[in-house]
Amino acid sequence: MHQNPLRDIPHYLSTFQTYLGPRIYLVFGLTLMAALAEGVGILMLLPLLQGLDTGTAAEPTTGAAKLLHDLLASLGLANSTVVILLVITVAFIAKGALTFGALGFNAYLRGQLLRELKVRLFDDYSRMSYGYYAHNDTGHFINLINEQITQTLQSFQFLTQLGSQLINSIIYAALAFIVAWRFGLMALILGLMLLFLFRWINIYVRQVSRLAAVENGNLAKLLIQFLHAFKYLTSTDQVGPIRSKIKISVVRLTGYQIRTGVAASFTQAVREPIVVIFIMLLVLIQLVLLQQPLAPILVSLVLFYRSLSATVALQGNWQQTLNLIGCLELVRDEFIAQDKHRVSDGTQFAEPLRQGMSLCDVYFSYESSLGDVLKGISLDIPVRTSVALVGESGAGKSTIVDLLTLILKPQRGQVLIDGVPGDQIQLASWRRQIGYVSQETVVFDDNIANNICMWAGDISKDQCLMDSVREAARQAHIDHFIETLPEGYQTLVGDRGVRLSGGQRQRLFIARELFRKPNLLILDEATSALDSESELFIQKSIDALKGRITVVIIAHRISTIRNVDHVYVFDQGRLVEHGPYEELRDSNDSRFGKLVAMQAL
CATH class of the missing domain: 1.20.1560.10 (ABC transporter type 1, transmembrane domain)
Known part of the structure; x- marks a missing residue:
């Protein structure tokens, strides 16, 4: 500058x-006309002042006064004080109208x-x-x-x-x-x-x-x-x-x-x-x-x-x-x-998941100076299967999930959705198929029904919507709690769900994702805040989805992944082993088997 x-x-x-657009300059145009109108009114004072002593305008010989006198004379108004006063009045009225137009249009532009x-x-x-x-x-x-x-x-x-x-x-x-x-x-x-x-x-x-x-x-x-x-x-x-x-x-x-x-x-x-x-x-x-x-x-x-x-x-x-x-x-x-920093969007519409998702030799880093978080990861997640991503904190599990949702893009390698590279996919069409439940709950300052259906309608007027909300709440094992509340599904939960316990917030979060009936359900430590009984019911709900939708689970507690089809084990950004749950659990030299033994299952 x-x-x-x-x-x-x-x-x-x-x-x-x-x-x-160029509309802003109309304000200046109106102001210009208002100033000219006022200027005309002021200039008309000149012949008026010159004729005050005699009652008629004395004819000037030079300058602007003569030009103005000649103009008035050509109109037959040179000696009419009344007409001059009338012109002054009209000029200032016009100035007021134009000023109002300029100010009013300015107010309109500010709103726009x-x-x-x-x-x-x-x-x-x-x-x-x-x-x-x-x-x-x-x-x-x-x-x-x-x-x-x-x-x-x-x-x-x-x-x-x-x-x-x-x-x-x-x-x-x-x-x-x-x-x-x-x-x-x-x-x-x-x-x-x-x-x-x-x-x-x-x-x-x-x-x-x-x-x-x-x-x-x-x-x-x-x-x-x-x-x-x-x-x-x-x-x-x-x-x-x-x-x-x-x-x-x-x-x-x-x-x-x-x-x-x-x-x-x-x-x-x-x-x-x-x-x-x-x-x-x-x-x-x-x-x-x-x-x-x-x-x-x-x-x-x-x-x-x-x-x-x-x-x-x-x-x-x-x-x-x-x-x-x-x-x-x-x-x-x-x-x-x-x-x-706008996310580039692909052009290919993502149809409902038919084949599955794949990571092909993927490398990813958040900062080049910090090194790669993922190092040559290749894996397949077939459609309507359930998989678990297992490993210590910092192993890269959540990063893989972010790659699957196409929030992140790999520096090397490809993420494929039904065989289509992620950078070619229309993001909204893919993300509408995803249900995502993270450890950090997302609850809005509204009633329980709107938190589940995301303002899809008014449950008091739409019985079908109410039934869908109840079913999602039942699957998330929160319906009994909601029905004990005086206002039921109309109960306000406060900012970030402050009026609910941690477990209740998490189950409400899960109910919302189940309400959406996703093709891909991602559970990132989703049951970590739940008590054992609630976790058991949620586990049954997840198991009930097996074979119907694709489920990806990140969990430290092995109890939540016992019924998955496939387990991927990560360590420091590398995929170190994978296979069916029972096979890895019963293998003597399996890293996953040792983890299961540590948790006494």
């Missing part, structure tokens, strides 16, 4: 034009911009790569889509007001120049001097704005971390350290706001004194030194006052724009980053 913020105005306008930015950014987030998501914290995303876009909207408002003030300033200065060119020339020079004098404030305000935008994200991150860990932090009286970090962030933010507030106060305080001083100096020069006639000076004085006021207001709007420009730049940069 240039050091001089004024040079970046076209760039900022083009940023908004990206989302609104807010919708466009928030919806587009959410859509980008839904398509961003998992790697980009993993490298940024939750506060970063929430700060951008919530706080920074709202601030960007305000920067758009101030920027359009800035354009309007610039137009007004130019129109009034030009008309003042026409009426009394020496007066207008001095007005132009003084206006440029004002903008130059405020240049250092503008640079300072933009720097502070950028710092404040970044700090907003940091504060959002800290607050989210505090709320997510609220139970742990309060239970162990460890709120103090994170409170200190939040306090530091708040102090920084308030410091930035104080600085920009002081700068805005200075601009506001000097506005009127500067205008009055400059006007008095110019009038004195016109009357005493240049000995100009009074009537043109009075009309030019009005125009100059309007021009200089618009110039000072322009500085105020520009300062307010720069106060929020950090937000605009942050949002702009996020859209650019999203374009770079």
Whole structure:
């Protein structure tokens, strides 16, 4: 960016034009017409003032007054004071109507911009790569889509007001120049001097704005971390350290706001004194030194006052724009980053799984400096079979699952879905076939029914939907608990299911995935939070799906995989052995057999 913020105005306008198109310039067109209408009304004061003494307009001999007199004479209105007053009235009414149109259209554009930015950014987030998501914290995303876009909207408002003030300033200065060119020339020079004098404030305000935008994200991150860990932090009286970090962030933010507030106060305080001083100096020069006639000076004085006021207001709007420009730049940069990190989608529609899935000599690493997480993995998962992925933490089991869902892409090798390479598959068509239950439960702040059916409809009005929800709850062994609640399936579970126990949250999560009737069900430590009785019922539900859908299970507890068709054992990113459960269990030199023996099965 240039050091001089004024040079970046076209760039900022083009940023908004990206989302609104050329419609934004209609605001400036309406403002231009409103300024011209007001200028006509002010110019009509010239013949009015010249004819005050005699009751009729005295014919001038030179300058803008003569041109205006000749124009009125050609229309037969040169000596009609009433008509001149009527023209002035109509001009200001037209100015009011055009100003209303400009402001109203500006409000419409702000609404369109807010919708466009928030919806587009959410859509980008839904398509961003998992790697980009993993490298940024939750506060970063929430700060951008919530706080920074709202601030960007305000920067758009101030920027359009800035354009309007610039137009007004130019129109009034030009008309003042026409009426009394020496007066207008001095007005132009003084206006440029004002903008130059405020240049250092503008640079300072933009720097502070950028710092404040970044700090907003940091504060959002800290607050989210505090709320997510609220139970742990309060239970162990460890709120103090994170409170200190939040306090530091708040102090920084308030410091930035104080600085920009002081700068805005200075601009506001000097506005009127500067205008009055400059006007008095110019009038004195016109009357005493240049000995100009009074009537043109009075009309030019009005125009100059309007021009200089618009110039000072322009500085105020520009300062307010720069106060929020950090937000605009942050949002702009996020859209650019999203374009770079968007998941590429294939074109081939994934039909319901018919053959199975395969990994062919797959290598994968999250960071090249950390080495490969998976090293030459090849395996097959035939359709409607159940397989277990077994190994110590960090062996690469969850990474394999992420490759199967096509969230991650291998650096080398291929992931095949029914023989089709993963990068050629239309992602949505494949992922709609997947049910995924992880150890970290996903529960929404809504009622139990909506958590199971994901807002597929109203269970109180749709009996078929209600039956499907009940069946999923029964399979997940949570129906008995739900029916004991006063509000049943309409019971609100709170943020992240805080009103439920850990086991209840997990069973609710499982019920949702069973409700979807997936072709592939992935269970990543899905029963780790369940008691033994609930785990037994869930195991029976999973066993009941055997032969009907494809099931992939990651589990440390061997009891949950006793009935699978095939077991894959991993160690430090390598597939070290695989085979049927009983065969591996009974093998004397099997790593899996030793693991089973350790768990005393």
